[in-house]
Amino acid sequence: MAQVRQLSADSPVTEALRAALGEDCVLLGDAVTGRSAGIWRTDNIRAQVLVRPRTTDEVSRAMSVCHEHGQPVVAHGGLTGLVESGLTTEAEVVVSLERMNAIEAINPLERTAVVQSGVILQVLQEAAAEHGLMFPLDLGARGSCTIGGNISTNAGGNRVIRYGMMRDMVLGLEAVLADGTVVTSMNQMIKNNAGYDLKQLFIGTEGTLGIVTRAVLRCRESVDAQPTLLVGIATFDKLVAFLKAVDRGLRGCLSAFEVMWNDYYKLVTTPPAKNRPPLPQDYAYYVLVEAMGADQTLVEAVVHTALDAELIADAVVANSEAQRRQLWALRDDVEQAFQFAPVFLFDVSLRIPFMADYVEQVHASLQTTFPDARNFTLGHMGDGNLHFAIAVGDDSPDTRRQVERCVYEPLAAIGGSVSAEHGVGLEKKPYLHIARSESEVELMRVLKRALDPKGLLNPGKIFDL
Numbered sequence: 395m396a397q398v399r400q401l402s403a404d405s406p407v408t409e410a411l412r413a414a415l416g417e418d419c420v421l422l423g424d425a426v427t428g429r430s431a432g433i434w435r436t437d438n439i440r441a442q443v444l445v446r447p448r449t450t451d452e453v454s455r456a457m458s459v460c461h462e463h464g465q466p467v468v469a470h471g472g473l474t475g476l477v478e479s480g481l482t483t484e485a486e487v488v489v490s491l492e493r494m495n496a497i498e499a500i501n502p503l504e505r506t507a508v509v510q511s512g513v514i515l516q517v518l519q520e521a522a523a524e525h526g527l528m529f530p531l532d533l534g535a536r537g538s539c540t541i542g543g544n545i546s547t548n549a550g551g552n553r554v555i556r557y558g559m560m561r562d563m564v565l566g567l568e569a570v571l572a573d574g575t576v577v578t579s580m581n582q583m584i585k586n587n588a589g590y591d592l593k594q595l596f597i598g599t600e601g602t603l604g605i606v607t608r609a610v611l612r613c614r615e616s617v618d619a620q621p622t623l624l625v626g627i628a629t630f631d632k633l634v635a636f637l638k639a640v641d642r643g644l645r646g647c648l649s650a651f652e653v654m655w656n657d658y659y660k661l662v663t664t665p666p667a668k669n670r671p672p673l674p675q676d677y678a679y680y681v682l683v684e685a686m687g688a689d690q691t692l693v694e695a696v697v698h699t700a701l702d703a704e705l706i707a708d709a710v711v712a713n714s715e716a717q718r719r720q721l722w723a724l725r726d727d728v729e730q731a732f733q734f735a736p737v738f739l740f741d742v743s744l745r746i747p748f749m750a751d752y753v754e755q756v757h758a759s760l761q762t763t764f765p766d767a768r769n770f771t772l773g774h775m776g777d778g779n780l781h782f783a784i785a786v787g788d789d790s791p792d793t794r795r796q797v798e799r800c801v802y803e804p805l806a807a808i809g810g811s812v813s814a815e816h817g818v819g820l821e822k823k824p825y826l827h828i829a830r831s832e833s834e835v836e837l838m839r840v841l842k843r844a845l846d847p848k849g850l851l852n853p854g855k856i857f858d859l
């Protein structure tokens with residue numbers, strides 16, 4: 395592990411960074427500590443020095459200086475990560491990619507985009523649309539999160555069921571290693587099996603193996619129609635049967651299958667929430683179904699078949715873009731849970747056949763430990779991914795551990811994961827062993843030591859060396 399020490403404006407590493415990059419690139423003191431430590435957090439950045447490079451070369455120079463001085467570094471994108479993987483200490487330097495926000499090229503013929511890693515996701519989505527393309531990654535933080543953050547967390551989101559996770563959308567990338575070496579792997583092709591696929595070292599590794607500076611991304615043809623509907627369902631068995639029926643019936647067009655448990659649906663359709671319920675509030679489950687590129691008549695036929703078969707009890711189909719957005723606004727209104735702040739947010743993964751019992755088990759053990767607990771459940775259920783927003787009245791470290799045990803411990807017996815898409819950071823580090831074997835974690839350490847022998851990149855995140 396790197397040596398820990400307080401940094402100041404006149405420390406040798408700060409001086410060296412200013413000399414190597416220019417004063418404009420290096421922020422100090424209040425300009426750094428005045429920044430929020432992350433979305434939905436009440437604390438600020440603790441690091442005292444923040445570097446804002448504009449090019450890969452500048453990132454490389456910054457890392458060379460830090461390597462020479464044994465200086466730990468944490469990369470920052472949009473700071474929308476939810477697992478404390480971007481948190482800093484006073485001894486660390488932040489490398490923020492905020493000025494590396496150029497879309498270098500969009501190629502409609504090959505359906506690719508070449509971007510710097512600080513590009514905001516929504517900016518890329520809109521730029522792709524102007525070229526008749528779609529960049530399929532989509533998540534609630536689209537307006538703030540960056541492509542570099544999406545890559546480093548292997549972000550998932552709303553359309554994984556059709557297009558996969560961020561890993562599936564990255565054709566190539568460029569990254570700077572801990573010693574400043576630039577690894578350029580800007581592959582532009584869908585297929586390239588020539589040896590190791592080194593980009594995977596930097597996807598989903600939370601900035602612990604390198605700083606991603608540029609990427610080649612795979613886009614898709616844009617679609618005109620985005621039929622969207624909300625259904626109410628009575629039992630979990632019917633929910634699972636409906637997933638299969640709708641996937642088959644929509645002939646490859648299913649692009650989202652987002653489930654809201656009754657507790658979450660009531661939360662987001664009852665004042666002070668601004669949205670009203672499009673369906674009555676007494677169904678056990680609500681599913682938001684999206685079928686990008688499907689014909690509306692096909693969607694309606696699938697709904698009628700499911701109603702006739704009594705798989706679903708009720709349905710509302712969006713008839714305009716405004717109605718489509720209203721349905722998505724329910725799913726995206728997670729912030730309503732903050733009425734009951736403090737709130738613990740969870741993101742777990744498990745096989746669908748275990749889901750109903752698992753959720754019951756979590757509810758039951760929470761009620762036993764915290765009789766007044768509120769637990770709002772939703773998720774990208776088509777991907778086996780559940781989110782809980784849990785409020786028990788306080789957020790002391792002891793309480794947090796008790797709540798985490800209720801959520802994470804039952805996963806061990808069913809082969810689930812403590813992280814479906816948010817990553818590990820500091821928050822899930824104590825529970826990594828539930829999702830990964832000892833040999834897997836040891837191989838992670840081998841890779842970390844090989845690429846970053848001084849332990850300078852995002853130290854202490856995911857696992858200890």
Ligand SMILES: Cc1cc2nc3c(=O)[nH]c(=O)nc-3n(C[C@H](O)[C@H](O)[C@H](O)COP(=O)(O)OP(=O)(O)OC[C@H]3O[C@@H](n4cnc5c(N)ncnc54)[C@H](O)[C@@H]3O)c2cc1C
Nearest residue numbers: 471472473474475479534540542543544549550551601606
């Ligand atoms: C409302 C909301 C909805 C969300 N929905 C989803 C969802 O559906 N699916 C999902 O997967 N996530 C979701 N998230 C979590 C979050 O948005 C994603 O993890 C996102 O990918 C983080 O991007 P960022 O730019 O904000 O990264 P940051 O928070 O800045 O960083 C996250 C991690 O990546 C590292 N990092 C950042 N940039 C780089 C880089 N260029 N090189 C190397 N390392 C880097 C950081 O060091 C840190 O470890 C949601 C968050 C919010 C607030």
